[in-house]
Amino acid sequence: MANLLWLQGGACSGNTMSFLNAEEPSVCDLVTSFGIKLLWHPSLGMELGEDLQAMLRSLVAGDMPLDILVFEGTVVQAPNGTGQWNRFAGRPMKDWVADFSRVANYVVAVGDCATYGGIPATAPNPSDSIGLQFLKRAQGGFLGTDYRSGAGLPVINIPGCPAHPDWMTQILVALATGRGGDVSLDEFQRPKTFFSSFTQTGCSRNMHFSYKVSATEFGQRKGCLFYDLGCRGPMTHSPCNRILWNRQSSKTRAGMPCLGCTEPEFPFNDLAPGTVFKTQTVMGVPKTLPTGIDKIGYIKLSTAAKAASPRWAEDDIFVV
Amino acid sequence: MATQVLDISPVGRVEGDLDVRVEIDNGHVVDAWTQAELFRGLEVILRGKDPQAGLIVTPRACGICGASHLTCAAWALDTAWGTEVPRNAILARNLGQIAESLQSLARHHYGLFMIDYTNKKYAGSPFYDEAVRRWAPYTGTNYELGVTISGRPVEIYALFGGQWPHSSFMVPGGVMCAPTLTDVTRAWAILENFRRIWIEPVWLGCAMERYERIRSYDDFLVWLDEASEHANSDLGLYWRMSQDIGLDKYGRGVERYLSWGYLPHEDKYNRPTIDGRAAALIRKGGIYDGRDDVHLPVDESATREDVARAWYDESGVVHPLERVTAPSDHNAPDFAGRYSWATAVLHADHGRMETGGLARELIAGGTHGEAWQHVDPLLLDMYKRLGGASVMLRHFARMHELVGLYREAERALREFRLNDPWYIKPIERDGRGWGATEAARGALCHWIDIEGGKIKNYQIVAPTTWNVGPRDGAGIRGPIEEALVGIPVADPRDPVEVGHVARSFDSCLVCTVHAHDRRTGAELARFRVA
Numbered sequence: 001m002a003n004l005l006w007l008q009g010g011a012c013s014g015n016t017m018s019f020l021n022a023e024e025p026s027v028c029d030l031v032t033s034f035g036i037k038l039l040w041h042p043s044l045g046m047e048l049g050e051d052l053q054a055m056l057r058s059l060v061a062g063d064m065p066l067d068i069l070v071f072e073g074t075v076v077q078a079p080n081g082t083g084q085w086n087r088f089a090g091r092p093m094k095d096w097v098a099d100f101s102r103v104a105n106y107v108v109a110v111g112d113c114a115t116y117g118g119i120p121a122t123a124p125n126p127s128d129s130i131g132l133q134f135l136k137r138a139q140g141g142f143l144g145t146d147y148r149s150g151a152g153l154p155v156i157n158i159p160g161c162p163a164h165p166d167w168m169t170q171i172l173v174a175l176a177t178g179r180g181g182d183v184s185l186d187e188f189q190r191p192k193t194f195f196s197s198f199t200q201t202g203c204s205r206n207m208h209f210s211y212k213v214s215a216t217e218f219g220q221r222k223g224c225l226f227y228d229l230g231c232r233g234p235m236t237h238s239p240c241n242r243i244l245w246n247r248q249s250s251k252t253r254a255g256m257p258c259l260g261c262t263e264p265e266f267p268f269n270d271l272a273p274g275t276v277f278k279t280q281t282v283m284g285v286p287k288t289l290p291t292g293i294d295k296i297g298y299i300k301l302s303t304a305a306k307a308a309s310p311r312w313a314e315d316d317i318f319v320v
Numbered sequence: 321m322a323t324q325v326l327d328i329s330p331v332g333r334v335e336g337d338l339d340v341r342v343e344i345d346n347g348h349v350v351d352a353w354t355q356a357e358l359f360r361g362l363e364v365i366l367r368g369k370d371p372q373a374g375l376i377v378t379p380r381a382c383g384i385c386g387a388s389h390l391t392c393a394a395w396a397l398d399t400a401w402g403t404e405v406p407r408n409a410i411l412a413r414n415l416g417q418i419a420e421s422l423q424s425l426a427r428h429h430y431g432l433f434m435i436d437y438t439n440k441k442y443a444g445s446p447f448y449d450e451a452v453r454r455w456a457p458y459t460g461t462n463y464e465l466g467v468t469i470s471g472r473p474v475e476i477y478a479l480f481g482g483q484w485p486h487s488s489f490m491v492p493g494g495v496m497c498a499p500t501l502t503d504v505t506r507a508w509a510i511l512e513n514f515r516r517i518w519i520e521p522v523w524l525g526c527a528m529e530r531y532e533r534i535r536s537y538d539d540f541l542v543w544l545d546e547a548s549e550h551a552n553s554d555l556g557l558y559w560r561m562s563q564d565i566g567l568d569k570y571g572r573g574v575e576r577y578l579s580w581g582y583l584p585h586e587d588k589y590n591r592p593t594i595d596g597r598a599a600a601l602i603r604k605g606g607i608y609d610g611r612d613d614v615h616l617p618v619d620e621s622a623t624r625e626d627v628a629r630a631w632y633d634e635s636g637v638v639h640p641l642e643r644v645t646a647p648s649d650h651n652a653p654d655f656a657g658r659y660s661w662a663t664a665v666l667h668a669d670h671g672r673m674e675t676g677g678l679a680r681e682l683i684a685g686g687t688h689g690e691a692w693q694h695v696d697p698l699l700l701d702m703y704k705r706l707g708g709a710s711v712m713l714r715h716f717a718r719m720h721e722l723v724g725l726y727r728e729a730e731r732a733l734r735e736f737r738l739n740d741p742w743y744i745k746p747i748e749r750d751g752r753g754w755g756a757t758e759a760a761r762g763a764l765c766h767w768i769d770i771e772g773g774k775i776k777n778y779q780i781v782a783p784t785t786w787n788v789g790p791r792d793g794a795g796i797r798g799p800i801e802e803a804l805v806g807i808p809v810a811d812p813r814d815p816v817e818v819g820h821v822a823r824s825f826d827s828c829l830v831c832t833v834h835a836h837d838r839r840t841g842a843e844l845a846r847f848r849v850a
Binding site for chain 1: 357358359360361362364365366368369370371372373375376377380381382383384386409427431432457458459464467468470471474475477478479480481482483484485486487488489491493494495496497498499500501506647649651652738739741742743745773774
């Protein structure tokens with residue numbers, strides 16, 4: 001039996017909603033089949049009244065083990081570092097996070113807000129929001145670079161806006177069933193098993209990328225979204241096209257450019273004028289190139305791709 | 321009996337976490353205050369940003385009704401830019417909105433609302449054992465079914481938008497997708513599955529066609545008595561147990577209701593303007609005044625925000641586009657002064673308004689609007705026959721929309737013309753726009769003001785803001801505050817009745833009740849209500 005406490009800071013509850021869509025395993029499965037005791041969750045928990053208060057206190061005191069702390073949302077520090085703009089149970093949520101992080105065996109940050117700051121930390125970051133161990137790409141965050149949970153691990157970051165339900169439930173099951181040692185993390189503390197491949201890996205528009213056939217505007221069945229519509233699929237790490245969303249599709253399959261929401265910089269360019277759904281280019285070459293390709297290589301590749309492009313590439317291949 | 325104070329925290333996340341304070345005297349609530357406890361400042365973030373930034377930021381205002389925010393953000397830009405929106409795109413946006421609402425109906429009902437019926441307070445009810453068997457969290461037969469099935473409608477959203485929550489597939493000029501026959505067929509199959517697994521066997525105990533014949537309170541009572549399958553369905557048991565435990569007796573509220581209306585008709589809103597919207601909607605908006613039994617049209621220009629009791633360094637009663645959103649550094653609760661991040665939203669002529677499923681359904685009973693628009697007389701008849709709003713009627717109204725929305729989803733799938741356009745590229749320009757819809761929990765709208773190719777001002781008024789706003793400058797209580805006054809509280813250590821009222825408004829998330837002795841200030845109890 002693993003005790004799990006889920007708290008929300010500067011959050012929209014999107015990760016909770018995503019979590020509830022989980023199927024393999026489902027949220028009910030976590031409780032009934034995988035031995036997770038959900039001590040409390042803002043929209044699911046049943047602990048009431050004095051029980052909840054007493055439980056929170058006994059967790060902080062270490063009288064009851066806190067095996068897994070899940071945090072959703074940013075740590076709100078405004079105003080002036082007090083955290084008073086986000087209160088929970090009568091005190092700033094940031095003080096609760098500090099207390100629970102000292103006793104938790106594992107700390108899991110779900111979603112972009114808890115991992116890297118996400119939307120609330122977008123300039124001018126009015127709520128002085130920060131992630132648990134990062135603010136955007138900068139290491140440190142609310143808990144500091146050196147923070148380690150009881151199991152000796154840093155915060156396990158499951159980014160995404162929101163995170164995919166399977167990323168969350170599968171990591172939670174691993175931690176609850178003694179496989180925490182199998183979870184290896186990358187430089188941004190993301191589980192490598194999910195975040196080593198690219199969003200583009202498995203995208204149904206890959207052939208159009210290869211032959212440099214662009215979707216020049218929305219509502220088109222053919223074409224790659226990278227060249228004109230600002231898609232970040234080739235330089236974003238996620239399994240969105242391997243583990244499909246809601247069991248059906250992905251943003252890029254449905255025609256929506258990847259926003260790069262599993263990377264610490266999301267939302268990119270702080271949504272400055274002219275940057276939304278438009279590929280930023282210099283002399284026709286994208287400013288941000290697919291990971292690992294330099295400008296010369298990109299020009300060679302795209303020239304060759306154009307030259308080799310088969311005639312069908314300009315036709316719809318996804319037809320009614 | 322000593323007067324006691326209960327603090328409820330929080331009640332919703334659209335404008336942030338919400339606390340509610342309730343004073344109890346002689347076993348009844350005598351006064352109430354609602355407090356929003358989280359400020360993230362999305363409207364501040366949007367200032368100076370790309371005009372389309374709202375398409376990315378605002379779905380993330382609320383993970384629960386992100387499709388509704390996206391709908392508003394897209395229509396706001398359409399009206400500002402003067403776009404042309406093809407019929408396929410209107411249908412796809414409507415379908416996205418409906419898919420999210422169908423999800424929310426099942427998820428809120430089982431995950432948040434019905435759990436209270438298993439409270440030990442009701443152990444004496446003849447329905448209690450069956451309620452626990454069906455609705456107890458995690459282990460109840462229909463809890464698990466309901467929570468799991470709630471993920472299916474948003475699979476349709478994923479087919480058109482890529483994922484739920486937090487897609488941005490609706491854009492000015494249309495939608496990003498261009499689905500094929502296989503997407504439409506899959507979507508249809510998912511809908512059918514939702515009907516055959518849950519709506520008919522579990523929720524209704526009958527075919528949807530039978531339920532759709534109910535047009536009056538008498539019709540409903542006939543349906544309820546007609547077959548044991550009806551009486552013992554989750555709806556039948558909900559109705560009978562609600563009456564048994566007295567939920568038809570309290571939670572009245574402000575008795576004035578507002579809806580922006582929603583679901584623009586695919587052939588009537590292709591050149592969207594703010595003024596042309598009301599006459600283009602399948603489900604009409606309006607105002608219903610329950611005291612005088614009057615239906616009236618509604619106009620966004622009458623919206624006002626009053627910040628007198630909210631934590632902003634602003635003053636006055638202004639139209640949302642006149643706001644500057646200046647959060648205060650001093651947000652200690654002062655119940656005689658400022659005590660919430662939510663503003664008091666009101667109608668310039670008619671004051672405080674309740675929004676949500678009950679508001680929509682009371683307005684659907686009116687004879688105002690266009691002759692072709694959706695009319696449903698059931699809830700208005702029930703409202704009059706049952707003596708006004710209550711916890712039971714408010715939640716029933718919300719769930720009643722299930723079958724009608726299902727039909728609208730079916731219609732959208734039938735009406736798609738797969739070889740016609742889904743998007744018409746617009747020309748970006750400066751201007752003001754307004755987009756609105758009805759999230760499952762009520763009236764939502766966005767205003768945008770674009771100047772010099774960037775956002776000058778972006779303002780959101782969410783259903784939660786209408787419902788859980790604090791007092792206004794005149795001291796008038798907000799709708800939930802008002803609905804709490806007069807309710808019984810049998811056990812101040814477990815005031816489940818407060819939870820029923822808060823949840824009947826479909827508050828976004830957690831509500832924790834802290835009970836205090838009014839005289840000593842000692843905390844008596846704290847519990848979760850949503």
